[in-house]
Amino acid sequence: xxxxxxxxxxxxxxxxxxxLALAYMLVNRISLLASGREIxxxxxxxxxxxxxxxxxxxxxxxxxxxxxxVVPEDTNIGDALYVTLxxxxxxxxxxxxxxxxxxxxxxxPGNVVLRGYANYVTAKTDTSPARATIRYGIESYFVPxxxxxxxxxxxxxxxxxxxxxxxxxxxAAIKALExxxxxxxxxxxx
Amino acid sequence: xxxxxxxVERDLVRWREQGWVTPVGESAIRQDxxxxxxxxxxxxxxxxxxxxxxxxxxxxxxxxxxxxIPRIVRLGMLLGALWASYGxxxxxxxxxxxGFAHSAILLGVSxxxxxxxxxxxxxxxxxxxxxxxxxxxxxxxxxxxxxKSNPAxxxxxxxxxxxxxxxxxxxNEVYWPFLIPWAxxxxxxxxxxxxxxxxxxxxxxxxxxxxxxxFVNHGHAHGLVVALGLGVVAxxxxxxxxxxxxxGLWPGVANYGLVxxxxxxxxxxxxxxxxxxVFILLAVLALAITLGAIYWxxxxxxxxxxxxxxxxxxxxxxxxxxxxxxxxxxxxxxxxVAGLIVSGLAALAxxxxxxxxxxxxxxxxxx
Numbered sequence: 001x002x003x004x005x006x007x008x009x010x011x012x013x014x015x016x017x018x019x020l021a022l023a024y025m026l027v028n029r030i031s032l033l034a035s036g037r038e039i040x041x042x043x044x045x046x047x048x049x050x051x052x053x054x055x056x057x058x059x060x061x062x063x064x065x066x067x068x069x070v071v072p073e074d075t076n077i078g079d080a081l082y083v084t085l086x087x088x089x090x091x092x093x094x095x096x097x098x099x100x101x102x103x104x105x106x107x108x109p110g111n112v113v114l115r116g117y118a119n120y121v122t123a124k125t126d127t128s129p130a131r132a133t134i135r136y137g138i139e140s141y142f143v144p145x146x147x148x149x150x151x152x153x154x155x156x157x158x159x160x161x162x163x164x165x166x167x168x169x170x171x172a173a174i175k176a177l178e179x180x181x182x183x184x185x186x187x188x189x190x
Numbered sequence: 191x192x193x194x195x196x197x198v199e200r201d202l203v204r205w206r207e208q209g210w211v212t213p214v215g216e217s218a219i220r221q222d223x224x225x226x227x228x229x230x231x232x233x234x235x236x237x238x239x240x241x242x243x244x245x246x247x248x249x250x251x252x253x254x255x256x257x258x259i260p261r262i263v264r265l266g267m268l269l270g271a272l273w274a275s276y277g278x279x280x281x282x283x284x285x286x287x288x289g290f291a292h293s294a295i296l297l298g299v300s301x302x303x304x305x306x307x308x309x310x311x312x313x314x315x316x317x318x319x320x321x322x323x324x325x326x327x328x329x330x331x332x333x334x335x336x337x338k339s340n341p342a343x344x345x346x347x348x349x350x351x352x353x354x355x356x357x358x359x360x361x362n363e364v365y366w367p368f369l370i371p372w373a374x375x376x377x378x379x380x381x382x383x384x385x386x387x388x389x390x391x392x393x394x395x396x397x398x399x400x401x402x403x404x405f406v407n408h409g410h411a412h413g414l415v416v417a418l419g420l421g422v423v424a425x426x427x428x429x430x431x432x433x434x435x436x437x438g439l440w441p442g443v444a445n446y447g448l449v450x451x452x453x454x455x456x457x458x459x460x461x462x463x464x465x466x467x468v469f470i471l472l473a474v475l476a477l478a479i480t481l482g483a484i485y486w487x488x489x490x491x492x493x494x495x496x497x498x499x500x501x502x503x504x505x506x507x508x509x510x511x512x513x514x515x516x517x518x519x520x521x522x523x524x525x526x527v528a529g530l531i532v533s534g535l536a537a538l539a540x541x542x543x544x545x546x547x548x549x550x551x552x553x554x555x556x557x
Contacts, residue, residue, distance in 0.1 A: 007280060010336045015276045018302045018329050019269055022309060025325075026265070029313045056311075077361045078318075117318060140316035174314040189261075 030189050032173045036165030039112055040178060042092040043160045056142045059162060062088075063096050063114075064134060071099045071118060071132040079118045081134055082170050086111045092161045092178075099134065103170060115170030136172045138164055154179050195223055234289030238341060241293035245300025261312060268305040275301055279337070295339040302329040303349075320356040323349055327371055331378065340384050347375045347390045354398070364405045368398060385438070392446045400453040412457040419451030445494040448483050452476060452502045460509050476506050477528075481535055 044060040063069070063085055071081060082103045085094040087110055097111060098104070107113055116134035124130040141162070143151065161178040176183050202219060205211040211219070259267075275298030283291035303326040309315070310322060327349035334343035354368030372394055379387030399419070403412040426444035429436070455476040459469055480502035487496030507528065514524060 007283070007337075011276045011280045014333045014336050015273050015298070017332060018272060018298075021325060021329065022269070022302075022305050025306070025309055025315075026313075029309075029315060033313075078357070137316045137318070138314070141314055142311045 029173060032167045032171055033165045033175055033189055036167045036171075036173065037112065038175065039094075039164050039166060040092045040161050041094055041164055043162060056140045059139050059141055061094075061138075063094055064116075064136065064139065069096055069099050069132055069134055070129045071121070071134075072101050073124050073130050075101070075118050075121055075130055075132055077118055077121055081116050081118055081132070083114050083116055083134060083136075084111055085114065092159075099132070112166055113170045114166060114172050138162065138172045138174050141174060141177065151177075151184075154184065198223060234293075237290045237293040238296065241297040241300070241341075244297055245304070264308070264312065268301065268308060271301045272298060272305065276333075276337075292339050292341045295333055295337050296341045296345065299326075299330045299333050299342050299345055302326065302333075320353050320360075323353045323356060324371075327353055331371075331374060334375075335378050335381075338382065340382060340387060343375060343378050343382070343384070343387055344390060346378075347372075347387070347394055350375055351394050351397075358401070358405070362405070364402060372398070389442070392442060396446045396449050396453075399450050403454055403457050410462065412454045412462060415454030416451055416458065417454075419447050419449070419454055422447030422450060441490065441492045441494065445492070445498055448479070448495065448498055448502075452479060452498075455479070456505070456509065460513060473506070473510055477503065477531075480506060481532070 041061050041063075044062060063083060069083070075081065079101070081099045081101065083099045084097040084104055084107055086097050086108065087093070088095040094112075103115075104113060114136050116136040119133040119135045121130065121132045158180045161181075163175040163178055163183065165173045165175045167173075178184070198219070202211065202216055206213065206216050275294050279291045279294035279298065282288075282294055306322045306326055327346055330342050330346035330349055333339060334341075334346055350368065350371035353371065354365050358365040358368070372391065376388070376391040379391055400415055402418075403409075403415040405411070406414060423444050424447075426440045426447060429443065430440040433439075455472055458464065459472045459476065464472065480499045483495045483499030483502065485499075487493065487499055510524065
């Protein structure tokens with residue numbers, strides 16, 4: 001094989017492998033959005049007046065709000081945790097049942113398991129078990145350019161919720177936003 | 191390269207006057223120097239800079255006004271830019287414009303990183319940011335090795351460091367896995383025989399070792415850092431005897447060891463706030479090391495050690511000044527004593543230097 005051909009092969013290999021890596025990322029996400037179980041979770045308002053001003057919004061949920069979640073004793077920062085949620089009477093509200101190091105073997109039909117990562121861990125003491133803040137990867141919503149004002153007008157004093165797709169391994173992805181039960185800014189998958 | 195040429199030009203005149211080089215030899219050397227025009231210094235630097243700038247431009251697309259474009263078109267644009275950059279690199283390489291080709295490769299790697307970020311943004315992927323950096327690192331390493339591109343390998347080291355820092359700060363402890371990508375890129379530098387790259391490895395590892403002092407043992411492991419630094423210096427001396435065939439390597443290793451030792455001593459003195467007697471002992475030790483480095487740098491023509499010695503000495507003096515000002519030690523007295531010691535050392539160095547010169551001439555005359 002001549003040298004020029006070989007260098008074209010090297011170029012194609014590099015660009016091809018990088019393309020595959022990006023494609024893997026996309027396919028993963030799209031299949032999760034398309035086939036994952038859909039749940040709606042209410043967002044805990046932080047500053048409801050200008051949350052859509054920036055480039056992205058930080059979304060808080062009742063089950064991310066931290067140190068309340070009891071985790072296994074040997075949890076380190078960055079460890080994966082499987083958090084089982086159950087519907088909490090009111091619509092779109094979820095309560096934490098448990099947080100485990102592995103995907104739970106059995107879950108009640110209405111419950112849902114989310115995979116998250118320990119963000120901040122408070123070690124176990126004599127009086128209280130180990131607790132952690134957990135990040136699920138559904139805490140940032142990138143505001144479409146120019147839509148901030150519009151969204152903000154919609155939000156005023158209304159309840160925001162996110163539509164979340166949950167995969168079989170507990171992976172979670174934001175599908176859309178809901179304001180007062182109305183689904184908005186849902187983009188096509190591709 | 192530039193430095194080398196001007197220096198040879200200057201020396202040539204002297205050598206000819208001394209009769210060591212014949213006029214024929216001189217013109218042959220000049221021709222050889224002129225032939226070596228592989229590096230188009232400025233043009234290459236500018237093209238590398240332009241790749242960096244365009245890379246940043248692509249990155250600032252994050253959050254920019256492109257939501258009007260459907261997702262599928264955006265993805266197409268990203269992949270198109272990726273393939274175009276690498277393809278363009280190959281075309282430039284064919285035309286002998288190696289420097290520009292490397293810039294295009296660097297651009298391709300930047301587009302890859304930007305694509306990771308943009309896809310994350312488009313799909314609200316907010317998993318673990320260091321994972322994205324790690325993927326980018328892998329892409330940079332791949333491009334650097336497969337396309338034999340040093341700039342891409344340099345970016346790979348930067349990304350490895352960013353990844354290590356993100357993980358280390360998140361956990362607030364030593365992040366040992368950093369050493370894996372570090373070793374991979376370092377191996378690539380060695381394989382490419384790329385000296386500036388090996389220096390990047392040295393700087394990255396030095397920073398890692400120094401950071402151990404702030405993370406291990408609840409942030410009080412600066413003594414360990416000093417020990418490691420001295421160990422590295424010692425290793426360079428041993429290495430010089432075991433493998434004298436690598437004369438370019440050992441002085442560099444010794445210099446990094448010096449930096450590590452000094453950084454550890456500095457932290458012990460000014461971050462740990464020790465008792466006065468311990469502090470004085472440490473300060474004397476630190477000053478001795480910097481002066482030793484200057485002496486050693488002069489003796490062995492190691493410019494790195496010389497400069498590190500000067501810089502370390504200045505830092506040490508400034509820090510002592512800041513610490514002692516208006517306190518325990520009378521600052522002016524301290525500087526008087528320090529001045530006297532250094533002038534004494536200067537006299538000593540002068541005598542040693544003279545003796546060194548005569549012995550060097552002796553060695554020079556033996557066949």
